[in-house]
């Protein structure tokens with residue numbers, strides 16, 4: 001059996017190093033062949049260190065995406081570049097933005113991308129939500145609301161373009177595909193405090209461009225199954241927007257990293 005374990009929104013910058021090590025020992029005790037890490041691992045200055053630590057403490061393969069917090073006090077381009085270099089040094093670490101299709105088990109493939117809340121769901125124009133993203137990420141700081149909207153849409157479109165390219169490749173080869181992302185791709189997956197996010201919050205919590213890609217692609221593959229794993233909103237939820245698509249949203253609390261779910265797949 002191949003064991004796949006999912007983590008998201010670890011926010012290790014709010015956890016003492018000794019607690020991080022304890023948590024990673026608990027993860028290792030699950031004997032995962034694959035650990036999927038769904039973003040918001042740390043912040044720009046320490047996300048690389050945390051990824052190194054994860055790779056040092058876990059013996060399996062690690063596939064990850066980054067979340068908005070991973071870019072705080074830095075830039076998207078800078079952190080993505082740094083992380084790509086790190087993956088060159090540690091081949092067990094895989095950044096899914098830079099990967100095509102990864103084989104988890106004989107019948108199970110993995111694709112993924114950070115995603116980005118793209119201001120397309122809810123009422124962006126009237127929303128007073130001022131995420132730290134819009135102050136602490138170089139590309140998004142010091143721009144007006146209208147210009148920021150264009151940037152958010154572009155980031156969402158970039159994620160969707162990747163998914164539109166790699167998802168059909170994965171579906172062609174695998175019965176079951178897992179898609180790891182940080183931002184919920186549809187409003188119905190956008191759980192926050194136990195409820196679906198309202199018009200005020202959902203522009204900052206949903207990557208509709210990726211959601212639309214999934215809704216367009218999956219009906220063309222009725223014999224295949226897609227499991228989407230996302231986080232960002234820190235509230236557990238599950239939805240099934242199509243017969244063959246299931247979306248899990250991860251629960252998270254600052255300072256208290258947790259294992260979301262473990263799957264077992266046949267080796268062949």
Ligand SMILES: [Fe+2]
Pocket residue numbers: 009011040067069232233234252
């Ligand atoms: Fe988070």
Ligand SMILES: [Fe+2]
Pocket residue numbers: 040067068069182231232233
């Ligand atoms: Fe996040």
